[in-house]
Amino acid sequence: MNILEVKHLKKYFATQKAVDDISFTLAPGSIFGMLGPNGAGKTTLIRMLTGITFPDEGEILLNGRPFDPVKDMVQIGYMPEEKGLYKKMKIGEQALYLARLKGLGKLDAMEKTRQWFKRFEMESWWNKKVEDLSKGMQQKLQFVTTVSHAPKLIILDEPLSGLDPVNADLIKNEIFRLAQEGASIIFSTHRMKEVEEICDHIILVNKGIKVLDGTVKAIKQQYKENLFTIGLDQLPATVSSSAFEVVKSDNDQLLLKVNEGHNSNEVLQHFLSTGATITSFSEQLPSLHDIFIRVVNDTPTARQFEKITA
Amino acid sequence: MNKTWIVAEREFNSRVKKKTFLLSTILFPLVIFGFYGLMIYFSVKGNEDLNIGIADHANLFNGKLDNDKEVNFIFMNDASAKSLEEKVTKKEISGYVYVPENYNLLSSTDTINVIYSKTIGLISQERIGRKINKVIEQKRLLSLNISQSQLDSARRTAAVEFKPLSGEADKNKAGLAYAVGFISGFLIYIILFIYGTMVMRGVTEEKTSRIAEVIVSSVKPFQLMMGKIIGIGAVGLLQFIIWILLGTATMALLPLLMGGGDASAIQNVPGAGGGMAAQGSGAMAVILGNLSQINWMLLLPCFLFYFLGGYLLYSSLFAAVGSAVNEDPQEAQSLLLPITMPIIFAIVIMTKAVNDPTSGLAVFGSLFPLTSPVVMMARIAHGVPDGVSALELILSMVILVAGFMCTTWLAGKIYRTGILMYGKKPTWKEMVKWAFRKN
Numbered sequence: 001m002n003i004l005e006v007k008h009l010k011k012y013f014a015t016q017k018a019v020d021d022i023s024f025t026l027a028p029g030s031i032f033g034m035l036g037p038n039g040a041g042k043t044t045l046i047r048m049l050t051g052i053t054f055p056d057e058g059e060i061l062l063n064g065r066p067f068d069p070v071k072d073m074v075q076i077g078y079m080p081e082e083k084g085l086y087k088k089m090k091i092g093e094q095a096l097y098l099a100r101l102k103g104l105g106k107l108d109a110m111e112k113t114r115q116w117f118k119r120f121e122m123e124s125w126w127n128k129k130v131e132d133l134s135k136g137m138q139q140k141l142q143f144v145t146t147v148s149h150a151p152k153l154i155i156l157d158e159p160l161s162g163l164d165p166v167n168a169d170l171i172k173n174e175i176f177r178l179a180q181e182g183a184s185i186i187f188s189t190h191r192m193k194e195v196e197e198i199c200d201h202i203i204l205v206n207k208g209i210k211v212l213d214g215t216v217k218a219i220k221q222q223y224k225e226n227l228f229t230i231g232l233d234q235l236p237a238t239v240s241s242s243a244f245e246v247v248k249s250d251n252d253q254l255l256l257k258v259n260e261g262h263n264s265n266e267v268l269q270h271f272l273s274t275g276a277t278i279t280s281f282s283e284q285l286p287s288l289h290d291i292f293i294r295v296v297n298d299t300p301t302a303r304q305f306e307k308i309t310a
Numbered sequence: 311m312n313k314t315w316i317v318a319e320r321e322f323n324s325r326v327k328k329k330t331f332l333l334s335t336i337l338f339p340l341v342i343f344g345f346y347g348l349m350i351y352f353s354v355k356g357n358e359d360l361n362i363g364i365a366d367h368a369n370l371f372n373g374k375l376d377n378d379k380e381v382n383f384i385f386m387n388d389a390s391a392k393s394l395e396e397k398v399t400k401k402e403i404s405g406y407v408y409v410p411e412n413y414n415l416l417s418s419t420d421t422i423n424v425i426y427s428k429t430i431g432l433i434s435q436e437r438i439g440r441k442i443n444k445v446i447e448q449k450r451l452l453s454l455n456i457s458q459s460q461l462d463s464a465r466r467t468a469a470v471e472f473k474p475l476s477g478e479a480d481k482n483k484a485g486l487a488y489a490v491g492f493i494s495g496f497l498i499y500i501i502l503f504i505y506g507t508m509v510m511r512g513v514t515e516e517k518t519s520r521i522a523e524v525i526v527s528s529v530k531p532f533q534l535m536m537g538k539i540i541g542i543g544a545v546g547l548l549q550f551i552i553w554i555l556l557g558t559a560t561m562a563l564l565p566l567l568m569g570g571g572d573a574s575a576i577q578n579v580p581g582a583g584g585g586m587a588a589q590g591s592g593a594m595a596v597i598l599g600n601l602s603q604i605n606w607m608l609l610l611p612c613f614l615f616y617f618l619g620g621y622l623l624y625s626s627l628f629a630a631v632g633s634a635v636n637e638d639p640q641e642a643q644s645l646l647l648p649i650t651m652p653i654i655f656a657i658v659i660m661t662k663a664v665n666d667p668t669s670g671l672a673v674f675g676s677l678f679p680l681t682s683p684v685v686m687m688a689r690i691a692h693g694v695p696d697g698v699s700a701l702e703l704i705l706s707m708v709i710l711v712a713g714f715m716c717t718t719w720l721a722g723k724i725y726r727t728g729i730l731m732y733g734k735k736p737t738w739k740e741m742v743k744w745a746f747r748k749n
Contacts, residue, residue: 047730069530079524080527082523085524088324101528
């Protein structure tokens with residue numbers, strides 16, 4: 001059963017269709033990337049998933065049952081893009097407080113918080129204040145407070161921004177570990193490299209509408225342009241074939257575009273017949289970065305304010 | 311509901327456990343009372359001692375003029391104007407009065423000149439003038455063959471006593487009720503401002519530090535707001551209990567201290583000093599006696615009720631404003647105006663109500679929930695049913711409860727939208743729209 005099912009979710013503001021009929025599903029243990037340009041409606045969508053705001057229309061099912069923010073809050077961990085903590089409050093007390101607000105008992109909260117502090121080697125921070133921490137340390141603390149109550153659904157908005165590579169890897173590995181233990185993770189970011197590394201499944205939202213939905217692999221297949229690179233020990237002077245065209249030639253490599261109705265085997269056959277030695281041959285799939293830009297550029301980037309009559 | 315208490319607990323602990331809490335709790339009344347004490351001290355205290363030499367060549371005063379603490383008349387009837395002037399320049403005396411031999415008592419043009427070196431204050435000038443005039447007045451009457459006793463009997467004031475239709479006449483009570491009503495009304499006014507702005511600042515802090523979004527994913531915005539209001543209200547209540555305890559302790563200790571002081575004063579300085587001290591402790595006893603006439607069993611619970619009711623009513627409005635503003639505290643100013651206006655209005659009505667607790671304005675002010683916490687205290691001090699009827703009191707309480715339920719509900723809706731809204735500061739018009747829209 002899917003942990004989360006979102007059906008035809010709509011949220012209109014006075015001048016914008018912030019979320020306009022978005023549906024998707026999230027399988028347990030999966031890492032789900034939510035992509036989109038600034039102002040696409042991601043934050044509004046996330047706020048509805050966390051029970052902060054309510055949809056105008058549509059349905060959210062958590063574990064197959066309608067989402068009840070008050071009861072289901074304990075199952076959700078949310079780390080917003082704009083990180084924030086009480087600056088003057090002691091770190092240990094703060095982590096305990098946030099865990100208790102999620103619905104944990106005092107002792108339970110203490111035990112779980114201590115575990116996480118130990119795992120992240122933050123035990124010495126317990127009596128410090130947040131204002132004593134660096135930005136990266138604050139982010140680590142924020143991550144701990146997001147997951148310490150063992151939520152089933154973890155929503156992370158730009159969790160790695162501002163972290164050095166060591167700490168970013170630490171958090172990344174924790175995300176993988178949590179997913180392995182069965183938690184589902186919604187990962188929202190602008191950095192396509194992170195998405196390619198981490199996410200199994202993505203959706204791309206633009207102007208409040210879902211424009212892409214699928215596994216990273218499938219989407220790349222969908223947007224591939226039949227490009228191949230072939231490495232040869234010696235580049236032929238001229239290459240001409242009805243099966244493909246040369247897009248770019250570079251030292252001992254050629255970038256080829258296979259024409260429609262033909263396949264990659266014909267490329268290899270062509271070069272085999274010329275007698276050249278092939279050193280490498282691979283399909284050139286588009287990066288998520290390129291797909292993102294292509295999809296988003298198809299629609300005007302800046303959202304226009306419009307009058308909504310709903 | 312449970313989560314509201316967790317929030318309230320944090321709000322309470324984070325304020326009470328701070329080192330500054332005890333300090334400010336004890337220092338605040340000290341500073342306030344010290345301030346008023348100093349004001350009273352300076353207004354009562356006149357100039358330093360003035361020695362005024364008198365050369366009475368007309369023998370106007372018969373060598374007798376009342377001295378007091380500040381002005382000391384020294385008769386030097388043989389001295390000439392010149393020698394007196396010398397004394398003034400040598401600063402032996404502060405000034406002198408020279409009455410020439412041919413001074414005509416009944417003349418309207420003759421003046422008595424007081425010549426001084428260092429400036430004599432306006433109050434002291436008045437004193438000196440009054441004393442001299444009193445003697446001259448007597449002399450004139452005598453010269454017109456009217457004796458002092460005749461004059462006194464003519465001037466005797468008729469005894470006018472105010473007696474209520476029922477109950478005993480109580481001369482001191484009205485004045486005391488005035489004072490108690492004014493002070494308790496004023497205290498509530500101050501409380502509304504202090505703790506209201508505390509709530510507002512707390513809300514703005516949560517919003518600008520962006521922790522609000524994390525918390526409202528765990529608790530409902532309304533729970534967060536109520537938790538904050540309850541927590542800070544508890545801080546206020548604790549502070550008040552400390553103040554009441556301190557106040558009662560001082561009240562209990564004061565007569566003891568005064569009594570001890572008297573005994574030693576009388577032993578050491580028999581005469582004037584002892585008499586003064588005895589007088590002082592006498593006045594103190596009268597005040598203490600009067601204080602016991604106030605119905606504290608009515609006043610204190612009512613004070614607590616209107617303190618809490620007024621606080622709950624206004625703090626939610628302050629919270630709504632706090633949720634609307636961003637980093638810039640200046641933004642709060644214009645939004646606060648519609649909230650502070652009724653509080654200030656309440657103080658104006660209260661000063662009227664404390665004089666005339668049953669006037670139409672006082673009745674309106676004590677029923678209208680935005681002003682009742684301040685105005686009703688002024689009426690309650692006069693007692694039930696003299697100042698306010700039991701029915702009005704109950705009605706006012708019910709309206710206040712309904713009022714704060716209404717404002718917290720509306721403010722909760724503004725708060726819910728405002729706390730997640732960044733960027734432009736909303737206007738009141740927009741905030742009202744938030745308050746009344748459905749989800």
